[in-house]
Structures are given as C-alpha cells and as structure tokens.
Amino acid sequence: MKEQVNPQVKEKIGYKEAGKFEDTRFEKIHNVIFDSSLEASKLVAQEIANLIQLKQELNETCVLGLATGSSPIKVYEELVRLHKEEDLSFYNVVTFNLDEYYPMDKSNIQSYHYFMHEHLFNHIDIVPENINIPDGTVSNEELHQYCIDYEMKIKAYGGLDFQLLGIGRTGHIGFNEPGSHLNSGTRSITLDHITRVDAASAFLGIDNVPRKAITMGIGTIKNAKRIVLLAWGNNKAGILQKSIEGEITGNIPATYLQEHNNTTFVLDSEAAQELTRVKTPWLVTSCTWTEELKLKAVVWLSELTNKPFLKLTDKDYNDNGMSSLLTEEGTAYDLNIKMFNKMQHTITGWPGGKPNADDTYRPERSTPAKKRVIIFSPHPDDDVISMGGTFDRLVEQGHEVHVAYQTSGNIAVSNEEALKFAEVASAINPNSEESQSIINFLKHKSENDIDSLEVRKLKGLIRRSESIAATRYLDVPDENVHFLDLPFYETGTVKKGNLTEADIKIMCDLIEDIKPHQIYAAGDLADPHGTHKVCLDSLFEALRVLKGQSYMNDCWVWLYRGAWHEWDPYQIDMAVPMSPDQVLKKRHAIFFHQSQKDGVMFQGDDSREFWVRAEDRNRLTAIKYNNIGLAEYAAIEAFKRYHF
Template sequence: MITKPNERISCRIFERASDASAAAAAEIADLIRLKSSQNQNAVLGLVVGSSPVNIYSELVRLHRAGELSFANVVTFNSDEYHPMQPVELQSASRFMREHLFDHVDIDPANIHLLDGTVSKEDAAAHCAQYEQMIRDAGGIDVQLLGVNRAGHIGLNEPGSDRSSRTRLITLDEPTRTEAASDFFGAENVPRHAITMGIETILSAKRILLVAMGEGKADIVARVVEGFASANVPATFLQDHPSAEILLDQAAASGLARFATPWLIGEVTWDDTTTRRAVIDLAEGVGKSILKLTDADYNEHGLQDLLAAHGSSYDINLRVFRHLQSTITGWPGGKPEHRKRPGDRPGHRDDIFPKRVILFSPHPDDDVISMGGTLIRLVDQGHDVHVAYQTSGNIAVFDEDALRFAEFVEDYCREFEIQADGIEKLASHIDKFLRKKKPGQLDSDEVLRIKGLIRRGEARQGARCCGVPDHNLHYLDLPFYQTGRITKSPLTDEDIRITVDLMRAVEPHQIYAAGDLSDPHGTHRTCLSAILQACGVCKDDPWFESCAVWMYRGAWQEWAPHQIEMAVPLSPQEVARKRVAIFKHESQKDRALFPGSDVREFWQRAEARNADTARRYDELGLAEYAAIEGFVRWDGQTGIEL
C-alpha cells in the first residue's frame, strides 16, 4: 500500500537491512508452503547480487531448521553475463549454487539458468526457449529483483523498451565500470549479457525489489517518485499491480518522506528536522542562514515551522549557532594552557592528552577519509593508534605483486644471499601470475605478497601523519580472509580481536568508518565489529570516558545537517593529507576497485572536503580550505550486515 501521495509504487521500509531481507524471505517461504499445500509448484524469479544474499541465507536457514522444503520449487534466474562459463566466480550459476541451490532440497531439473556459453548465433533461439519454459511453468509467481545505480532491473540497460523480452544485450560502459570490482578490473567485464526483458519481468504475478544502503538512495527516489521512463527501467514497475519495494532506512533516505517531509505533510519540528529544513531552504534559495526571511519560509512550504517556532530570525539564529558549535580545530580537546574564556567544551574536555584509536577498514581509509584530523590529533599531542582492520590484499594489481617478488629475488641474487624459499616463492608468483586468468582467485602466496604491499603503504601513510610505527596495529580480521570479493560473516574471533585492542589501549576516542556506501560491504562489516566490541566493553571503567566518532570520505560525505564535529583544514594540512594518500601507490592512478566514481581517491577526498567547506561558507560560517565532518555514535544505533 502506498502511504505517501508522491510515491508511485508501494514501499515497505525497515529499520535494518536484515529486517527487509527477512520480510522478503518470509513472503517467499509462505508462497512455497501455500503452493505445496495445493500440490502446485512455486515458480520463483531469482537474481544475483549483494541485495538478495541475506534473503537466500534466511531461506537456507528455514530449510535447515526443517521449516521449508524446496521440493516443489521451480526457479528462473533473470540474467547472465556473456560469455560466461558456469564455474566462473562471476557466473549466476555459481552464485546461486553457493548461496542457495547447494543448501536446499530443490530438484536440479527445476533450476533454470540463462546460458552464458551459448553462441551469439544461437542466443535468440535460447532466449525464445527460456521464455517458453517460463510459460510452460505457468509463469513466475514471485520475481525477486535488485537495482543498480542506473536503475537496471535484470540487466536491462537505460533505453530498454517496455515490451522487451529475454535477449542478448550489449552492456553500457557505466555498467561495466560498476561491475569492475567483481571482475578484478573493468577490462575483464564481459561486453554482453543475456537478460530477461522488461515485459518478461513485468509478467510475473508478484514483484519484490529489494534495495539496501545509502548508495541506493538516489536511484530508489527516482524509481519511487519519478515518472516511468525507459531511461530508468525500474520505473516501469510502477505499472505493475503487485510490485513492492523493500528498503532499509538508508536506502529510503532519499525519499521525500525522509528528505523533505515538510513538503508532503505535517511533521514534528524537532531540532534535527528543523536544522535539515533550514539548511535545505538556505541552499535552495542561495542565501546564508542568517539572511533568510519570513517570506522565504512561507514561499517554500515552511509556514508550519514559522508557526511552531516563531520568527525566522529566532529559527535562523538557533540553526546557525548549532552549525557554528560543530566547528573545532581541536578534535581531541584543548590542553589547559590553550583554553580561553568562551571556548565550547568538548567531550571529556578535562582529559588531555587523549588516547585515540582510529579504525581503518582498508589500509588507506584512515588517510583518505580523515587524514587532516589524524594530523591534527598527532600534532596536538594525543596518543594516536591506527588499527587496520583488513589486509586489503585483493585490491592490488598482479603486476605490483610480481614487481615486488622480482625485487626480493634480485636483491638476494645481487648480494649473494642464499634463500631457496625466496627463490621458490618468486618462481611460484611469476608462473602463477603469468598464467592467471581474469577473475581467477589468487594463491595464498600471492595474497601474502599483496597484503605486505598494502601494509608497507599503510605504514608510510601513517608516518606522514606523524603516527609512530609502534602505534600501528594490523588486525587482519578473519572475515576478510577469503581471497575474493564475497567475504565471510563476522565471527566471535573478529569481535575478540577488536575487543583485545580496545582493552589494551583503553581509548578516550574511537574513530570508525561510517562510510557505508562502500560497494562491497567491508566498511559496514568493520563498523559492525567495532560497535559489537563496544557492546562487550561498555561496562569497562574506561569506556565511560570514551566517545565514538564516525567519519566518511572514501565513498561519500556527511551532509551539514548531520555533522556534529567539523574539523577545518588549512591548505598546508590538505597538502600533507594528499602526500599521505599518495603513499598508497597500489591505489594510485588506477585503483583495482574504484566503484562508480572514476576519480582517484585523493581527488574524491579533496573534492568532498572542499565541498563541505564551501557549503559551510555559503551557509554563513567561516571560510576554510576544507572540512572533515564527523557524527558521534549515540551508543544505541546498531549497524546491520
């Protein structure tokens, strides 16, 4: 049921991503049971990708608990890359086996997958046969879908016709770029795919589109609130009589009911909503906050805010003072001799210097996301530790690993060092990498070399910021050590490693990556490990004096209305931060996993920090070269995987 007049398709919004996945799995399970009770098959349309993984996990759990049988289930997958062998890592066939089919009692004869090995000449006939098999099965009862940033359903590119059926298509460059990380480089992504057409998908009796995370917020808003258009194929779902979108709060954050609720109905004007509305108004009319007038409020749908809180002057001043209070050049607090009358006290301002742990999910997130603040903390005398949560070893190009292995071999030869093990290692790496196929998993030896490359870069980057080597911690959390894009779930061991470091340091400040748009979910998993560790430590005496701050920068930035601590950077600090990022040479010029943003990481970070400073300036605050923003974890909000 559509609950907001501006939404053109029904949405169900859940507090956590796991709740949305459980709801989708429950509906699918109920259908399977109902059909079984009627001696009928349940015909499912399935997809691959990050969104359905937890849905399949829940279905497997139900099966293992004896609560669900797949004996009456028939499946049709929506797409497959072409060419693609079924055993390859990126194939829909392998994905579905690993996440669902191999773990339930489904009849293999009831599994239907598009064939990525069919010749182009035979593709049309294969697609026609696939359509016929769907019809012979009685049509799809529930079609599960995900959506990418371009608004795909299946692999239907923007411009796909509403009446399209299953066919071989050519993938656009943005699609191949977004898929680059799955193939260890855009050059390895197939140029073609076979996909169900839009009409094929819309022929399903029921459609569930599942989207999770802030990275999907923009496209979700376009799909739900925009007009149906071939430019965004997912908008055609608006025409379906029983289509529904299941979202977590992060993916729903771009909808008007959350982004600008005052434009579509009554709201409660608390501090957060007021701040967001005033900042949105100021940026919309191009004025600083203190220049907004009653007329501005009235002409842009904020009459109720005026009525609730009085004149524009009073509201402006309140919001302006809040923003002003977020700005601090002393993120760890001031020593007594630097404090002045009128200074705004920070968290536990009586403690100086502070012990600080900066948790970095990958070996470069520390300097990319908060390198300027890291420099300030060190320069201002705090005891700063950096904890690299994962090795980041899968994000190193093969030629870099080969170059380092050859260097060690040449070094031993040059100085006549007898090291048979090193020669054997170099020989293995040389032979393995020269024969390695695109997308093939690295050997353990290659992964170790790549991990050491990133560890050395992290050390050099931290040194640029003044962090001593003995304060660097390489946690190598086990969940990451799969050698592939898909990671294992968090375990007690991941939490124990994190807890042990916290208890060893007993920090007064913890900095954690809240940049949850990381396309592979490592940031989300690493943040979950930190917050679960905080839950373990919450009764420790030291934890009462500890504040947890979340940073961003690698993939997105906090908006001004969200920021609770804004650390301004001088041009010199921006330059020092850049040098620290440059030490990560394996990620320089061209990263193996760039995501959809084609800029280098240092360019992204500088642009986002400069944009935050520009927005503060245009809102009427002081002008700075750059600002790094932080949000404090309130100790309540959890992060779901």
C-alpha cells in the same frame, strides 16, 4: 498510479507501523523502509517461504524468479536457514534466474550460475532439473532461439508466482538497461557503461567485465504475480527516488513497475534517503520538529534559496512548507540565530578537545587534555584519505594516537604490482624459493584462480609497508600501528565471509588494551554488504560487548565517511578545518599508498584518484559551511558522533 497491495501480502512481509508505506502524492510504487537490510531480508525470505508452503498445501508448483548481486544475499541466507533449521522444503519449487553475462562459462566464479549455487542451490533440496539460469555458453548463432525457448518455458509453467529484483544505478531491473521496451521478452542485450563500472570490482577491473548479457524482459517481469525489489545503501538512493516518484520512462526501466498492481520496493534507511517523505517530510505531512529535523530543514532552505542562514525570512519558510516550524519557534530571526550557532559550534581546530577551555559549546571535551585515540581504518588507506588532516592534528596536539587497520587490503593490490615486488625480492635473493613460486603463480594465473596464500601474504605486506610509511610521515610510533587482519576478509576473493566471533574478539582485545577516550571509524554505508559496513558492524558489536566496562563511559565514537560520500551539513557534529598546508600534507600521506595510485583496481564510477576525491570533498564541505554564512576555510573534514 497508487499501488494496491493485498493486506495478506502486507502481513506476510511483516509490515508494521515503524516501516509502513506512507500514501503521499509523490510516490507511485508501494515501498517500505527498514532500519536494517538484514531485518528486511529476513521478512522477504519469510514471504517467499510462506508462498512455497502455501503452494505445497495446494499441491502446486511454486515458480520463483530470482536475482543475483549483493542485494538478495541475505534473503538467500535466510532461506537456507529456514531449510536447515525449520524444514522448509523446495521440492515443489521451479526457479528462473533473471540474467547472466554473455559469454560466460558456468564454472567462472563471476557467473550467476556459480553465484546461485554458492548462495542457495547447493544448500537446499531443490530438484536440479527445476533450476533455470540463462546459459552464457550458448553459441551466438543459437542465442536468439535460446532466448525464445527460455521465455516459452516460463510461460509453460504459467508465469512467475514471485519475482525478486534488485536495481542498478541506471534504473535497470534484470539487465534491462535504459531504452528497454515495456513489452520486451528474454533476449540478449548490451550492458550500459555504468553497469559495467559497478561490476568492475568483482571482475578485478572494468576491462574484464563482459559487454553483453542475457536477460528476462520487462514484459516477462511485469507478468509476475508478485514483485519485490530490494535496494540497500545510499548509492541507490537517487535512482530509487526517480523510480518511485518520477514519470514512467524507458530511460529508467524500473519506473515500468509503477504499472504493476502487486509490487513492493523494500528499502533500508540509506537507500530511502532521497524520497521526498524522508528528505523533506515537511513537504508531505505535518512534522514533529526534532532538533535534527529543524537543522535539516534550515540547511535545505538555505541551499534552495541560495541564502545564508541569517538572511532567511518568514516568507522563505512559509513559501516552502515550513510555516509550522515558525509557529513552533517564533520568528525566522530567532530560528536562524539558533541554527547558525548550532552549526558554528560544530567547528573546532581541536578534534581531541581544547585543554583548559570552556567546552560547553565545543564538540569534544577539554579533559583529559591528552587522550588515547584509536583510528579504525577498514582498508590500509582509509585513515589518511578520509581524515588525514584530523589525524595529523591529533598527533600534533600531543594525543596518544593508535591506528588499527582492520583488513589487509590485499585484494586491492594488482597482480602486476605484486609481480614487481616479487621480482625485486628475487633479484635481492636469487635463492628464494618463495619469491620464485610467487612469480611463477602470477605469470600463469588465470581469471578463475584465487590468489595463493603466498601471493596474498605478499600483497598484504605491500599494503602494510605503505601504511607504515604514511604513519611515520605523520609521526606515529610504529608500536601504535596495529594490523588486525580480521578473518572475514581473508578469503582471497572479492566475496568476503560473514562477521564472526573471531573478528569481534580481535576488536575487543585492542579496545580493552588501549582503553581509548576517542574512537574514529568509517561510517560509509554505501554498500551494506561491503567491507566498510562489515568493519563498522565489527566495531558496533565490540562496543556492545564492552559497554559495561567502566572505561567505556569516557569513550566517544566519531564516524567519518569513505572516499565516495560525505555527511550532509545537518548530520555533522564535528567539523575540523584544514589550512592549505594541511591539505598538502594530507595529500602527501595518501601518496605513500602507492599501490592504490595510477589505475587503482576498485575505482568505482569516479575516474578521479582518491587524493583528488578527498580534496574535492573536503573543499565542498568548506564551501557548504561558507554558503550558510560561516567562516571560509580551505577544506573541512566532517564527523558524526555515534552514541552507543
């Protein structure tokens, strides 16, 4: 069923040609794709503001259904800005939040009550009595009736005028997990394991995540007059494709929104990457065959047919929607050789460029022979996890390698690990008041306590010492190791601050001091509000500030991916093979980060340790290269060039 969206609604959310909805036979929910989640969030906030103001003109109450999580944060920031700078008032607004953990005290920093006040309610003029958030402190005996009363209160206001949603990796909306009924109302629910895994970082471990929640039902949500679902980052891409293009099923509750006649999914480019019109546009419409799209299509066809590039035939192309590509390129033979050479030219054992060599078909320049290199690492182990083999190769080949750890990584050190170090320090110096203070704090710390400055300092020092040990193992001089401690990170909690001029200045100062020929940085965009993305933004802002400097003309930027994802083959501009010995050396470098082994705090949904993930990912990249007909290697690290 195709969504019918009122043109005035389209105008309010700011749809334009660059992000308009493509009417395809695959998609069953109206959606728009934006390059930036920030731009999209501002437009959604403006639609909400327009609705509030329209209701004010009509002297009516505006009833909003609100969501929590990382997706709506920028929407709330923009609503606060509109209130403070453009006099948007919320005096006529009544809000109902989707859900809350159960049991959960309102004062707990992980509660949605705390979240909503922190991000929105404390900063606007909404009447406190008009705020409705499920109460995680209701007794078990009263819970059933409480849920009925919450549902009836929404109905008493005439239902929701606007419902803001996010989506979980199980396809849940609110906390309506797989198996939720189409007509379900507000109720208590048991959380899916994947949902709890995704929340584990905020709770500093999955064991601390509640197993139950209170949630509005699917029926409640579907009765809203307007629904907007936000989704950012490539870790949502798979479930979004199923929700938008798949059949309606209780196993993916978001698919129920296909039956709503005024729903829009608002996506960033990363979240949309599995949609058919994005992933394989030649199956949807006539294509403008750019060089990148040609390579993407040939890689896809090679994987689909299980054939290396040079064995693909005209029939393979014609049978899979790419006849127009052959019309443009001639024969499969010509196209196959062209794409084979393109992929082959990404492979190099000289990531800093091979001296005195013809670099026409090499990914890096041959000059200068010895380059100044900065490896930016968001956390104090991303450098070796994501590019440890390339790191080692750069040092071995005589380049001046600097490593810049952008954050302290202190939040990822467990209390048990910190206590161990504090007790060792106290044993060495029994008179140390600081060590005893840390020990006392950690032994009596409650779940709502933010680490003291002393504890944060100790945890940061633990990660610094591990980083220095790893860089020494790779023969990097200590003076070439830089700990930037970007201020946005130093909040003592999982929730970080916004990027500021102070962060950007620190980045600029280092780049200006070193004047690099190469910069390596983490291009992991799985979570657009996560540390990796903020660290990448700090680099992009620094490059924007410095791009007029003459030395920047000689600076190339290479992006690696984090622990969870790798570049697809068609995206790779430089592939650095590793021998079995280098794979082992990379593993040993990762092992120096001992606090991140054996029960790491932010494991994600992958139970493998980081070194295992890294090796499996590098091995898989090598297999993909081999499968398309290129040489067989033990492992490959991959990079994409960023043109600023």
